[in-house]
Amino acid sequence: MTWTLVIVLAVLAYTFKVTGMVLAAGRHLPPVIDRALSLIPAALIAALVVNDTLGSAGALTVDARAAGVGAAVVAAWRRAHLIVVIILGAAVTAAVRALGWLA
Amino acid sequence: MNRSPSVASAGLVLAAAVGVFGIAFGAGAVSAGASLWQACAMSLAVFTGASQFSAVSVVAAGGGTVAALGGATLLAARNGVYALAMSRLLADSALGTRLVAAQITIDESTAMATAAGHGPEARRAFWVTGIGVYVFWNLGTVIGALAGSAVDPGVFGLDAAFPAGFVAMLAPLMSQPAHRAAAIGGAAICLVAIPILPVGLPILCAAVAVVFGVRR
Numbered sequence: 624m625t626w627t628l629v630i631v632l633a634v635l636a637y638t639f640k641v642t643g644m645v646l647a648a649g650r651h652l653p654p655v656i657d658r659a660l661s662l663i664p665a666a667l668i669a670a671l672v673v674n675d676t677l678g679s680a681g682a683l684t685v686d687a688r689a690a691g692v693g694a695a696v697v698a699a700w701r702r703a704h705l706i707v708v709i710i711l712g713a714a715v716t717a718a719v720r721a722l723g724w725l726a
Numbered sequence: 727m728n729r730s731p732s733v734a735s736a737g738l739v740l741a742a743a744v745g746v747f748g749i750a751f752g753a754g755a756v757s758a759g760a761s762l763w764q765a766c767a768m769s770l771a772v773f774t775g776a777s778q779f780s781a782v783s784v785v786a787a788g789g790g791t792v793a794a795l796g797g798a799t800l801l802a803a804r805n806g807v808y809a810l811a812m813s814r815l816l817a818d819s820a821l822g823t824r825l826v827a828a829q830i831t832i833d834e835s836t837a838m839a840t841a842a843g844h845g846p847e848a849r850r851a852f853w854v855t856g857i858g859v860y861v862f863w864n865l866g867t868v869i870g871a872l873a874g875s876a877v878d879p880g881v882f883g884l885d886a887a888f889p890a891g892f893v894a895m896l897a898p899l900m901s902q903p904a905h906r907a908a909a910i911g912g913a914a915i916c917l918v919a920i921p922i923l924p925v926g927l928p929i930l931c932a933a934v935a936v937v938f939g940v941r942r
Binding site: 624625626627628629631632633635636637638639640641642643644645646647648649655657658659660661662663664665666667668669670671672673674675676677678680681682683687688691692694695696698699700702703704705706708709710711712713714715716717718720721 | 735736739740743755758759760761764767768771772773774777778781782785791794795798799802803804805806807808809810811812813814816817821824825827828829831833836837839840841880881882883884885886887888889890891892893894895896897899904905906908909910911912913915916917920921924925928929931932933934935936937939940
């Protein structure tokens with residue numbers, strides 16, 4: 624591990640964050656742009672769920688995570704509390720993994 | 727968030743799970759040849775879990791600085807897209823406040839703020855979650871780097887804790903057609919892109935899905 628890697632990655636990571644934070648701030652944007660920006664989290668977080676559930680080093684796989692997140696979807700659908708959904712997702716994944724199913 | 731009596735307690739559960747990954751990161755970084763200071767500097771300054779894990783795994787596999795930077799940068803880029811959305815939430819904040827907010831603009835803080843809706847509640851969710859995750863990620867890194875023995879978060883199913891939590895955070899948005907269209911579109915784009923594009927890009931590409939929502 625080189626200090627170059629640590630420093631350059633830190634600068635790049637913060638540059639992304641700061642650019643996004645100041646680019647549109649304090650400006651009056653057309654309503655359609657404002658609306659588009661407000662929808663970014665829904666689009667990216669949903670993608671992140673797919674990525675973290677089915678993604679594995681650039682491939683799609685169905686493993687224990689799919690069982691856990693599947694259980695989480697059902698619990699969220701039935702309006703379970705966020706903390707319950709998180710613990711259920713982790714517990715089902717751990718159990719399925721421990722049992723060696725969907726390995 | 728109407729189904730959550732306390733943003734703070736939910737944020738704390740997420741932060742604790744992040745802490746376990748912090749331990750895994752700290753231990754992994756040291757075993758890949760990083761010093762304690764390098765591991766801690768990375769978590770303090772980069773503060774992007776997926777990006778840091780990617781950099782360490784490339785180094786551990788014998789890759790060079792440039793190779794490690796490539797993948798890690800793609801994974802860090804989405805925080806800039808989140809920041810575009812969060813900057814609207816923090817529009818009334820002073821520049822200094824927004825410069826601090828930028829550092830804690832990550833998956834968890836963005837998702838919690840969005841699930842909390844608008845205004846003061848959403849801002850509180852953003853700060854509580856972002857600061858909580860920052861503290862636990864860095865504490866975990868120090869512990870892991872000092873202990874040196876890796877914990878496997880997978881044993882506790884913690885790798886699924888985050889997508890599970892994000893599902894619950896998305897749930898209240900699904901009753902709104904625009905958010906529902908953006909979410910379904912984003913998920914579909916990511917699903918198609920995962921086998922085709924380098925890791926990190928599928929999530930970035932999902933931003934295009936906002937066009938499905940603006941028309942609603």
